[in-house]
Amino acid sequence: MPDKMHIQLTVNGRNEEFLAEPRELLIHTLRERMNITGPHVGCETSHCGACTVIVNDKAIKACTMFVAQANGSEITTIEGLGNPDSLHVLQESFREHHGLQCGYCTPGMITRATKLLEETPNPTEEEVRFGMAGNLCRCTGYQNIVKSILAAAAQMNAAQEAAE
Amino acid sequence: MVPASFEYYRPTDVSSVIALITQHGDDARVMAGGHSLIPMMKLRMAEIPHLIDLQDVAGLTGITIDGFTVRIGAMTTQTELIDHPGLRQTAPILREAALQIADPQVRCMGTIGGNVANGDPGNDMPGLMQCLNAQFTLIGPDGERTVAARDYYEAAYFTARSEEEVLTSIHFSARGGGYCYEKQKRKIGDYATAACAVTLYKEEGLCAGASIAMTNLSDVPVWSKAAGLALDGTSVDANAVKSAVEAAVADIDPSEDNRGPVDFKVYVAGVIIKRAIESAWSRA
Numbered sequence: 315m316p317d318k319m320h321i322q323l324t325v326n327g328r329n330e331e332f333l334a335e336p337r338e339l340l341i342h343t344l345r346e347r348m349n350i351t352g353p354h355v356g357c358e359t360s361h362c363g364a365c366t367v368i369v370n371d372k373a374i375k376a377c378t379m380f381v382a383q384a385n386g387s388e389i390t391t392i393e394g395l396g397n398p399d400s401l402h403v404l405q406e407s408f409r410e411h412h413g414l415q416c417g418y419c420t421p422g423m424i425t426r427a428t429k430l431l432e433e434t435p436n437p438t439e440e441e442v443r444f445g446m447a448g449n450l451c452r453c454t455g456y457q458n459i460v461k462s463i464l465a466a467a468a469q470m471n472a473a474q475e476a477a478e
Numbered sequence: 479m480v481p482a483s484f485e486y487y488r489p490t491d492v493s494s495v496i497a498l499i500t501q502h503g504d505d506a507r508v509m510a511g512g513h514s515l516i517p518m519m520k521l522r523m524a525e526i527p528h529l530i531d532l533q534d535v536a537g538l539t540g541i542t543i544d545g546f547t548v549r550i551g552a553m554t555t556q557t558e559l560i561d562h563p564g565l566r567q568t569a570p571i572l573r574e575a576a577l578q579i580a581d582p583q584v585r586c587m588g589t590i591g592g593n594v595a596n597g598d599p600g601n602d603m604p605g606l607m608q609c610l611n612a613q614f615t616l617i618g619p620d621g622e623r624t625v626a627a628r629d630y631y632e633a634a635y636f637t638a639r640s641e642e643e644v645l646t647s648i649h650f651s652a653r654g655g656g657y658c659y660e661k662q663k664r665k666i667g668d669y670a671t672a673a674c675a676v677t678l679y680k681e682e683g684l685c686a687g688a689s690i691a692m693t694n695l696s697d698v699p700v701w702s703k704a705a706g707l708a709l710d711g712t713s714v715d716a717n718a719v720k721s722a723v724e725a726a727v728a729d730i731d732p733s734e735d736n737r738g739p740v741d742f743k744v745y746v747a748g749v750i751i752k753r754a755i756e757s758a759w760s761r762a
Contacts, residue, residue, distance in 0.1 A: 383533065
């Protein structure tokens with residue numbers, strides 16, 4: 315049995331240091347070691363995107379990253395984007411436009427969508443669909459998810475203009 | 479799904495990588511973005527006692543364009559290929575192909591080196607590299623050598639790279655002209671049912687050289703010399719396209735799998751190759 319490694323992560327702004335086997339998958343580190351249960355285990359095969367988190371500014375699938383690979387990185391999960399008293403614009407928009415049914419895919423959807431709107435602040439519907447291709451939803455048919463993201467983009471752009 | 483245990487290494491230079499591979503032999507493997515290897519390890523179809531993560535190795539990243547010559551470090555991600563303004567100008571076919579690989583989360587981890595190195599017939603970049611006549615730089619215990627993409631693939635997951643070598647960069651010459659990477663897939667993000675890369679040149683209304691290669695239509699990528707020659711000197715009219723498609727289809731050897739039976743794949747290949755040629759010609 316190989317030795318455990320010393321791992322250091324910054325998760326939602328908090329420093330975390332612990333010993334782990336290198337093979338531990340980041341999704342399990344977050345959920346089981348840190349009780350950060352927003353990122354979900356969906357397919358476990360890099361397809362569904364329910365486990366999406368942000369590692370060093372990239373939205374990635376945490377089921378396909380070893381904790382050893384993430385060592386030293388900065389991680390943001392849905393918990394770091396907003397909270398019940400102060401929702402992220404995208405969280406508010408998903409609520410307003412009913413961008414979910416069962417909600418299982420929603421944390422991954424919203425986490426990926428934050429990066430999508432950084433990459434493409436004023437997306438077309440097609441760009442939203444293409445940019446969200448790594449997140450699967452089995453309930454909604456995507457219609458309201460796309461609507462929620464477009465509405466959030468409009469709101470963020472309006473806020474930006476008002477600030478300028 | 480938890481992979482078997484392994485020792486993890488994150489060296490910072492190529493010579494340390496080679497030293498680790500030499501020390502551990504068959505028990506060691508290098509990993510780039512990990513999006514082919516980690517799923518295989520989770521399924522326990524790959525067991526790797528010594529895993530060498532290349533993410534911190536100096537000199538494996540970056541895209542440089544010097545005149546017509548494009549050099550891409552092996553650890554360049556698909557997202558970096560897509561976003562690179564110079565590459566978009568010089569070799570837009572790379573962006574066109576990269577955008578058809580997997581999905582955004584996977585593209586920001588998956589690398590061009592990983593995509594071309596492991597010999598997975600489903601990967602898109604090997605066919606494109608054969609189309610572009612790209613050269614792969616390999617470094618091993620005996621130094622550096624260059625292998626042409628057209629000579630690199632031997633069988634599914636078997637390549638000209640020895641187990642002690644690491645693919646460090648790719649280079650090719652990009653001289654403009656028409657281009658297209660056309661891919662038929664069951665759903666967005668899937669591997670190709672059939673895909674085709676075409677580059678060609680137009681001079682005074684006639685084709686002055688064409689290169690055609692295909693993805694996932696044999697256990698290795700297929701560059702069809704005869705298909706390119708079938709277009710050369712023609713006005714790429716319906717007859718020339720038909721000849722080129724027939725020549726290309728004669729060079730493939732698809733096998734039946736969950737993407738369909740052989741006859742279906744041959745049919746789809748014909749459609750995709752035709753579309754790729756016509757699209758490339760319209761852009762020439």
